[in-house]
Amino acid sequence: MEKFEVHILGCGSALPTTRHFASSQVVNIREKLFMIDCGEGAQLQLRRSKLKFTRLNHIFISHLHGDHCFGLMGLISTFGLVGRTATLHIHCHADLERILTPQLEYFCKGMAYNVEFHLINPTKAEVVYEDRSVTVSSIPLRHRIPTCGFLFAEKPTPNHIIRDMIDFYKVPVFELNRIKNGEDYVLPDGTVIPNNRLTTPPAPPRSYAYCSDTIFHRPIIEQIKGVNLLFHEATFAQCDAQRAKETFHTTAMQAGEIARDADVKQLLIGHFSARYEDENILLQEARSVFPNTLLAKENLKVTL
Amino acid sequence: MEKFEVHILGCGSALPTTRHFASSQVVNIREKLFMIDCGEGAQLQLRRSKLKFTRLNHIFISHLHGDHCFGLMGLISTFGLVGRTATLHIHCHADLERILTPQLEYFCKGMAYNVEFHLINPTKAEVVYEDRSVTVSSIPLRHRIPTCGFLFAEKPTPNHIIRDMIDFYKVPVFELNRIKNGEDYVLPDGTVIPNNRLTTPPAPPRSYAYCSDTIFHRPIIEQIKGVNLLFHEATFAQCDAQRAKETFHTTAMQAGEIARDADVKQLLIGHFSARYEDENILLQEARSVFPNTLLAKENLKVTL
Incomplete structure (x- = not known):
């Protein structure tokens, strides 16, 4: 079967801890690498993962909170230093281009490659990337600022x-x-x-949905129905459900409900609040609703 | 004796490796913390160090290459999240204020504390900070862009x-x-x-000089004469001396010469190029000229 893997580079939330890096993942589909979010330290974790820098051409940013994008400048600079020439495509909210452009002009003068921005309207579910074998669609989420998840879907292959x-x-x-x-x-x-x-018949096309950050938001269920793997944020435990609601985050149990009702094959939870020393409480909560749940951790690789 | 310590948070150079974080240090003088440079991951390393965030009020930035300042936004954001109220002072080249201000306005709206910039003219040796017990002076260095080091000097204490x-x-x-x-x-x-x-008589006042990044630059010797500890960059080994010169960096042997000729008490070398798997080659070179040399590494603490 062709490669379809998700690599967790970081699965913490806004506050850094000594256990977790900020949000970042790499999806490897047939040796094409797609990065989702790029928190501080993502380039370091990318290096640890041994994934090839040169195979990464597209980065998808879910929203503009620092823990999802502060690693971009470091990554972009390093790609310049190691002699990248291929254009790097960043799919993101328009504000990021506005914020990043002056920094690129200052810190990345004379780099041998271009950074090209592709703007996403996070309120619409639409195809934001497509190639011969995969489509990436935005999944509108509900957070404190405009946010979307991403659905990576293999195209059907011939018999x-x-x-x-x-x-x-x-x-x-x-x-x-x-x-x-x-x-x-x-x-x-x-x-x-x-x-x-x-x-x-060919292997059925596989799909991966990334949903972070978001309040418990049932409207996503239809779009992610039956995916092979769902990454869903589970920032809080149920005892902090009120806090989850106030901050537009999800509890582990709610993530389990989404997975169950969307009939996904496997659930991977992450974006853990720094307050839980032992994240097994989150895992148990999610599993009580949806047994086939995994806890994200740095350097974890999940094969679809 | 009052506390005077240097904590290494990161001592790599531009290219990240799995061995080193980008440049950042904390100087602890009588429980006042001063950060020097703030490469990506500095906030994570600061957390690992167990140093108290609230005791850090001043950050000194040597120059505006990414590996010396890309950690600032993450650090500043995190300070906001943990409820900081005290003003954070950043001593830096004017360009940093210009680059950082739009980011602060976007990512740090509503933070309960202020970031105040104090502009440094890196071409002059002058006092850039002073309190009851310490002065910090800039040390003009010679690099590809305007750069200065910093000299932390205790004031003489009474008998x-x-x-x-x-x-x-x-x-x-x-x-x-x-x-x-x-x-x-x-x-x-x-x-x-x-x-x-x-x-x-009181203990003689102690002093710490931080010199990174710079080409081999003898004019600094006069200003750092006799310091208790000199951190000097040693990006390259002598076999790469030509490369050091071209990129405005120093070899380990040259760092040893500076230490010897400035008659410092101890030399700490860092800012290692990613090309040296085993940095003992750098240590040996520096020690061949100046025996009392230490190799920087992450989480190292040096007491003056």
Whole structure:
């Protein structure tokens, strides 16, 4: 199966602790790397992950709180120092371009590559990136400032040819693409060979949803229905549910409810408040609602 | 003896490695904390150091390369989140105020404390901070952009009273300050008691010089003469001396020469290039010229 992995670079929340870095993840889809959020220290964690800098061309920023974007300048500078030439694409709220541009002009003069901004309207669910094999869509969230999550979805892949059958029926090469795409084959004598004798179905497309930061927000359920992996913030435990609401965050139990009601395959919780020395309380709460839950931690890799 | 310590938060150079954080130090003088430079991750390292955030009121920035200042926004934000109310003073080149102000306005709206900038002219050696017990002076350095180091110097303290002699001669309390400041005491019968019978001399004032980043630059020697501890950058080994010159950095051996010729008591080298897996090569080079040399490392504390 083609690679589809999520690497946690940081899963703490606004206050840094000695246990967690600020928010940042890398999604590796077939050796193309996509960064989601870029808190302080992300470049350090990226280096620790041994992921190749040069394979990272797109960064998606969920919202403009410092713990989700203060690592950008360091990362961008370092890419310059190591001789990057490929354009780096940053998908973000318009304000970030405005804030970052003067810094880029000051600190990154003469860099051999460009930073290109692609502005996101976080109030709409829409495709913000697309290539041959994947689409990335924004997921409107509800936080103190404009915020969106991201849904990474593989595109359906063609059927797999059964080589022996192709040879047996002497199917010419120019017919193969049509057959991969599900069509039957008609022999010169008019006999129809049904597609399912010539191919096996592809692996179903996989998907990953990143939802952070947000208040408990049921409208996302429809968009993330059935994803293979859902990362959902679980800043607080249920005993701090009032605080979660006031600060537009989610409790671990609420994250479990979202996962259950969206019928996702696996839930990964993170963005932990600094107040919980032992995050197993968060894990247990989420699992009480949605058993297949994992606790994020730095340097964790989850394979879809 | 009153506390005078240097804490290394980060001692790497521009390229981050898994071994080193970017430049940042804290000088603790009698429980007043002074930060020098604030590379990415400084706030995390400050937390690890267990030094009290509230005792840090002054930050000195040597120059505006990212590895010396990209940690400021995170630190300032975090101070806001933990409820700081005391003004934070940043001593820096004018450009930093210009670059940082829009970010502060965007990310730190409604913070309960102020950030106040104090502009430094890095081409002049002058006092940039002063309180009852210490002066901080800029040390003009020579780098690719305007840069200065910092000299932290204790002020001379008064002599120590010998309590028994004061009692013996029945010296009245109002005379004590004069005696502490070195004056003799005259008994009612006109007999002069020389000061050295009434007091012991204070510990000599200590001093710490921070010199990074800079090309090998002998003019600093006069200003740092005899300091108790000199931090000097040693980005490169002698085999890369040409590269050091081109990039306006110093080799470890050259740092040793500066220490020797300035007759300092101890040398601490840092700002290591990422290219040296084993920094003992740098230590050995510096020690070949100036034996009392230490290698900086994260979480190292040096007591003066």
